[in-house]
Amino acid sequence: MPLSLKQQQHQQQQLNADLPVIHNLPVHDVIQQKVDSISALKWESDQEDAFFVADIGEVYRQHLRWKSQLPRIEPFFAIKSNPDPMVVKLLAAIGLGFDCASKSEIQQVLAEGVEPERIIYANPCKQASFIRYAAQQNVAKMTFDNAEELHKIKLLYPNAEVVLRILTDDSASLCQLGLKFGAPMESVPSLLQTAKDLDLNVVGVSFHVGSGCQDEYAFEDAVLRARKAFDIAESMGFSLSLLDVGGGFPGADVKDGITFEKVAAILGPTVDAHFPPHVRVIAEPGRYFVASAFTICTHVIGRRTVKAENETQYMYYVNDGMYGSFNCILFDHQEVYPRVWSRGGKKYAATLKATEEEEETFTSSIWGPTCDSIDCLATEAKLPVLEDGDWIYWENMGAYTNCAASKFNGFKRSDITYTNTFE
Ligand SMILES: Cc1ncc(COP(=O)(O)O)c(C=O)c1O
The missing domain is CATH 3.20.20.10 (Alanine racemase)
Structure with missing residues (x-):
């Protein structure tokens, strides 16, 4: 017996329930929504995990x-x-x-x-x-x-x-x-x-x-x-x-x-x-x-200040790394580029006034979360001073990244949020 319209709708809803939501927003809006939804005061676990936005x-x-x-x-x-x-x-x-x-x-x-x-x-x-x-x-x-x-x-x-x-x-x-x-x-x-x-x-x-x-x-x-x-x-x-x-x-x-x-x-x-x-x-x-369709956002989970000869340098630790989505550095010989998304809970670009555009930057290295020293994502990035809780994003992370990620040291693979910017 053919299914009634109601039954068909129900069946469709069940099918769709298994599919993730696809937003219809620019990638940067999705990132902002995700970051905004995370309150540093909340104690729910894992809310500040690194995440991908896939377009x-x-x-x-x-x-x-x-x-x-x-x-x-x-x-x-x-x-x-x-x-x-x-x-x-x-x-x-x-x-x-x-x-x-x-x-x-x-x-x-x-x-x-x-x-x-x-x-x-x-x-x-x-x-x-x-x-x-x-x-x-x-x-x-x-x-x-x-x-x-x-x-x-x-x-x-x-x-x-x-x-x-x-x-x-x-x-x-x-x-x-x-x-x-x-x-x-x-x-x-x-x-x-x-x-x-x-x-x-x-x-x-x-x-x-x-x-x-x-x-x-x-x-x-x-x-x-x-x-x-x-x-x-x-x-x-x-x-x-x-x-x-x-x-x-x-x-x-x-x-x-x-x-x-x-x-x-x-x-x-x-x-x-x-x-x-x-x-x-x-x-x-x-x-x-796939390369350009995926952007990953990582959370700064730690910082060390290093007094070098003539300057102060920083080491930042983020919550996805070489053993995870950034394995592409090792296996795929990819160069990855960190960009600051937010500082102190505010969107980075928005915190810059026109006159501040030449804000002081420091030589910074960025490290993944594992205890292995190979887990280094960038050695000489020029970044403003960041704190725990700030976000760094990395574009063009869709090819040979999450598919080859391991869970070494007990870190989970980064989740993916979807959007569709095609009009
Ligand atoms: C047999 C074969 N075909 C296609 C590909 C995809 O290559 P690319 O991602 O450079 O297009 C690979 C990559 O390793 C491959 O081994």
Whole structure:
């Protein structure tokens, strides 16, 4: 029997109850509301915990930007960069594909109703049981870069659509993935021969120029290598139909140096010049979609004054750190920039009068909350004097941050408040 309108509404309410609230306010207004809601006089625990504000509208703007700059290339979001449920929901709903690295990433994406065809299992060395799971779920596209993997795939998923990941020059990237993955060009013929002998279905070629790529021409060079791999495959009787140009695209935060537009201006025409329209072209961007969408706010929980030779310096301790969301400093080679949000309960910018704009600042270091001295977020920030209870915020904290955070020393991961600034 169909549900009555009332029952439908009830069902919808229950579904929505599981979803976090999404504000419709600018990020700074959400931060202010959160900070205002915390009274230093209250004793409820954890109210001053560090928190993220995630702007789902910013993720959507990045999607529109991609479509306008690289219309031929279909992004498969690299969920490893930020598996935030709201980000994944949005990107699933607007029809993106997903690059998954493990069974649980595949599960998360399938649970959002994404069809298996919209997933590439882009990890060249996969656990056997995960390949079996991919086979059960018909997640057919998967990468390989070695013969052993081909034998494993033959055994566990003989009908898989395998994609050869080739090695590219990633010397201009912050994270050089080629140290671990990618078949050198000279091994391409023998790998393809193995695939042929095993009667596997090789559908395409992929590469990754390295995460945090600083040189747009690295994409051009990689596309040319992929073309060579296609030619070798075609001369051996394969008919490839998929080119996967990987990740490595900069986030929206980059103001100078490499930008997404610079990459698109090289990558788009190079792909068009070397790959006919019947070849489907996909990419695996991670950082690009999420970096600029997340801002984290940390609370000053302690201060030490250091008498240096000619000046007073300060050491500040905040309540998220290197073992938490700021692990990106270590693992992702990211630079993070502290900015003062509030002092003495007042918004920092608002406390400055025009004449005070050149307020005295001091060399300050900022440290996370654990007892480890590696837990340092900034060594030489220039900041005004801060006190316990003041807030410091950090923008562009959406990629490879909370997803890799640990609970070392018993600190919890920072919660996320959502907003949508897309109009
Ligand atoms: C196979 C693969 N694809 C895509 C990505 C995403 O890279 P980025 O966030 O630089 O776009 C990574 C990152 O490690 C990766 O390993």
